[in-house]
Amino acid sequence: MVAHVLRLRLALLVGALNARPLVLLRRLAAFAVLALGVAAVCVALIRLDRVPDADAATLTVVGGSILVAGFFLVPLFSGADDPLDPRRFAVTGAEPRRVAWAVALASPLGVPGVVVIAIAAALVASWTDHGAPIGLSVLGAFLLVATSVLAARCAMAVSALALRDRRSPQLTGLMVTAAGVVVIPVAAFAFSLEWSGGLPTQLTEAAQVLAVTPFGAASAIAVRSGGGLVLSLLVAVGTLVALALLWRLLVHLTMATTERSVSLRERRGLGWFAVMPGVPGGAVAARSIVYWFSDPRHLANVIVVPIASVLIVTPLLVVGVPLPTVALIPPPILALFLGWLVHNDLAYDSTGVWLHISAGVRGVADRIGRLVPIVLIGVPLLALAITGSIWLHGRWAILPALVGVCVSLFATGLGLSSISSVAAPYAVSQPGEGPFEQPQRTGGSMAQAAVLFGALALTAPALWWGWLALSGDEDAAWTAFWSGVGVGATVLVLGVAIGGMLFERRTGRIMEFAETH
Structure with a gap:
C-alpha cells in the first residue's frame, strides 16, 4: 500500500509538468521563486555559525516555531485541493488505518515536504556547528519534519470535513478573526522588540516559551540541556503522537463521510x-x-x-x-x-x-x-x-x-x-x-x-x-x-x-x- 501511494505521489509530481506552455511556465517560475527562497533560508541558517550559541539557539527555535505554525494554518484556510485526500482511496476498499499511514509516509515527497526537509537539513548543520550532539540534532530535525507534515495533513483533513462547501460571509468572518488572533499578537511582539547590539531580550524570552510548546519543542531539542531538554523532548514526542492519533481519526471520518455537491443556492440565506x-x-x-x-x-x-x-x-x-x-x-x-x-x-x-x-x-x-x-x-x-x-x-x-x-x-x-x-x-x-x-x-x-x-x-x-x-x-x-x-x-x-x-x-x-x- 505504501509503495503504491508513493508511486502515485511521484506520478502526480511528474504530471504537474504535463500542461500547456503558459501554465507550465507559470509553475516553473513559481517553483524557481520558491527554490530561491528556500535556498536563502538554508544559507542563512548555515551562516549562523558566525553568531553566539545563545543567539543561534533563539533564532532556530523561533524560526522552527513559525515553520510548524505555517504548516498548520496555511492548509487550513487556503482551500487548496489535496491530491492525497483519503476519500479518493475509499473506492479501493482499503482500510482507513493503512490509508492513513501510507498517505502520511508519502506526504514528504510533495513540494512542502521537500521544503521542510531542506530546512531541517540546514538546521542540523547549524546545530552541529554550535556544538550540539549529532544524535540530538538529527532527532530534532526528524521530529520537526514529522510534526510539520502531520500538522499539514490534519489541517487539510479538517478543512475538507468542516470547511468545504460551507463558504459564506459568516465563515469568512470566522477565518479573518482566527487569523487576527494569531497575527495581531505576533505583530505587537515584533514592534516591541528593541535591537541594540544583539538579540532583544523579548525575543530570547519568546524562544524560551516556544521551546516548551508544540510549535517549537522539536527545534529546541538540540539547543537545550538538562531538564529543559527532557521537557522539550517530551512535548515534541507527545505532539507527534497526538497528531498521529488525530490524523488516524480524521482519515476514518473522511473515508466514512460521503461528499455531496451542494449548490450555493441551497445554502443561500441560511447564514x-x-x-x-x-x-x-x-x-x-x-x-x-x-x-x-x-x-x-x-x-x-x-x-x-x-x-x-x-x-x-x-x-x-x-x-x-x-x-x-x-x-x-x-x-x-x-x-x-x-x-x-x-x-x-x-x-x-x-x-x-x-x-x-x-x-x-x-x-x-x-x-x-x-x-x-x-x-x-x-x-x-x-x-x-x-x-x-x-x-x-x-x-x-x-x-x-x-x-x-x-x-x-x-x-x-x-x-x-x-x-x-x-x-x-x-x-x-x-x-x-x-x-x-x-x-x-x-x-x-x-x-x-x-x-x-x-x-x-x-x-x-x-x-x-x-x-x-x-x-x-x-x-x-x-x-x-x-x-x-x-x-x-x-x-x-x-x-x-x-x-x-x-x-x-x-x-x-x-x-x-x-x-x-
Whole structure:
C-alpha cells in the first residue's frame, strides 16, 4: 500500500509538468521563486555559525516555531485541493488505518515536504556547528519534519470535513478573526522588540516559551540541556503522537463521510445555520449567535464590559501606580465578566427556549450551544487585551501567567454560568425593551455573586502563581498557565454536564419561568 501511494505521489509530481506552455511556465517560475527562497533560508541558517550559541539557539527555535505554525494554518484556510485526500482511496476498499499511514509516509515527497526537509537539513548543520550532539540534532530535525507534515495533513483533513462547501460571509468572518488572533499578537511582539547590539531580550524570552510548546519543542531539542531538554523532548514526542492519533481519526471520518455537491443556492440565506454543524448543539449555537448579534440587550453588554474593564483601573493610575503594573489588570477583569455574562442567558432567551424543550434537545447540547457566541466574542477580545497588556508591561515572560489567569477566569465563569442560568434564572428586560431597563425582581443577586466569587476562588491558584511570576520567578509563569488551563477546562466540562442535567430535570420550571417572565 505504501509503495503504491508513493508511486502515485511521484506520478502526480511528474504530471504537474504535463500542461500547456503558459501554465507550465507559470509553475516553473513559481517553483524557481520558491527554490530561491528556500535556498536563502538554508544559507542563512548555515551562516549562523558566525553568531553566539545563545543567539543561534533563539533564532532556530523561533524560526522552527513559525515553520510548524505555517504548516498548520496555511492548509487550513487556503482551500487548496489535496491530491492525497483519503476519500479518493475509499473506492479501493482499503482500510482507513493503512490509508492513513501510507498517505502520511508519502506526504514528504510533495513540494512542502521537500521544503521542510531542506530546512531541517540546514538546521542540523547549524546545530552541529554550535556544538550540539549529532544524535540530538538529527532527532530534532526528524521530529520537526514529522510534526510539520502531520500538522499539514490534519489541517487539510479538517478543512475538507468542516470547511468545504460551507463558504459564506459568516465563515469568512470566522477565518479573518482566527487569523487576527494569531497575527495581531505576533505583530505587537515584533514592534516591541528593541535591537541594540544583539538579540532583544523579548525575543530570547519568546524562544524560551516556544521551546516548551508544540510549535517549537522539536527545534529546541538540540539547543537545550538538562531538564529543559527532557521537557522539550517530551512535548515534541507527545505532539507527534497526538497528531498521529488525530490524523488516524480524521482519515476514518473522511473515508466514512460521503461528499455531496451542494449548490450555493441551497445554502443561500441560511447564514450561521449553514456554518455550524448539523447537530442539535450546532442549531442551538447558530440561533444563539443570531440573537446575540441582533439583540440590543446582548450588544450593550458586549460593548460595556471591555470599557468597564479599563475604567475600573483608571483610579490606580491617578494615585500613582506604575503603568506596567496597571496594564496587567484589565485582561483578567475582562475575562471574569465575559464568563459571567451568560449566568442568566436562559432568561434572555425566554421567548424561544420552548423550542429546545419541545424538540427534545439534550441539556448538554443546549448548554454548549449557548456558550458558542460568547466564546466567539471573548477569545478575540481576550487575545487583543492580553497582547496589549503584555506590550505595555514590557516583559513577555509574563505572558503564560496572564494567559493562564484569563483562561481560568473565563472558563470557570462559563462553567458556573452554565449551571446558574438553569438553576436560578431571574427576570430581565423583555425583547424589544431598552438594554438598561430592568424589571422589579426579588432574586438574582445570589446567582450573580456565586458566579463572580466562584470564578475568583477557583482561579486563586493561578492568581497566586501569577503573582510569583510578576515578582521575578519566571518558572512560576508556566505553573500559573497550566494550573489556570487545567482548572478552567475541568470546571467548564463539569459545569456543562451539570447544567445539562439540570436542564433536563427542570424543563417544567423552565417553561413556567419563560411564560411568566
